[in-house]
Amino acid sequence: DTAVSQTPKYLVTQMGNDKSIKCEQNLGHDTMYWYKQDSKKFLKIMFSYNNKELIINETVPNRFSPKSPDKAHLNLHINSLELGDSAVYFCASSLPSGGDTQYFGPGTRLTVL
């Protein structure tokens, strides 16, 4: 059973397009996250979301928006894609307490041409 799954695994698209990445977790966690990992493996948190609160990293452009249809899903929508958006995007989930582990999905490699 996959705990955190993402689709698609690879996404190649043209500049200016709009795309979405889907994430689902079956761990019963209340909190989900989106991370961006650049080519140097640096991990940057983009959003943290539970059913009560959305916390946005203020450096994330508003072209990026999380959408959560229910507690088990947190999708990432990206409008007007730019070359600099090329990266690997990871979804993760956890319990909303400080000592708890993050469970990561396998990642989506986005390439913007």
Next chain:
Amino acid sequence: GDSVTQMEGPVTLSEEAFLTINCTYTATGYPSLFWYVQYPGEGLQLLLKATKADDKGSNKGFEATYRKETTSFHLEKGSVQVSDSAVYFCALTLGGGSYIPTFGRGTSLIVHP
């Protein structure tokens, strides 16, 4: 603000060598500390963690001890294998309602046969 500093990589070792990856942190409270590992083409997964001072986390032959006096959580393994080649991330989370983790920049480990 809170931060995690890891030694820069890549760290290159021969099989059966001793491994140390240094990690130090700054935090306003009493953090929980984590090591995550990312194998090529995969998402991050928890390697070990410690939630209070002097605790030792261990898994798969890796160990790290939470040292409050030196604000450190160094990762060690006595004899590395080629299969340990991966990127290792040190991270912290704080309690008290703040559960969003702070990650280090990651350290790449390459183990040669």
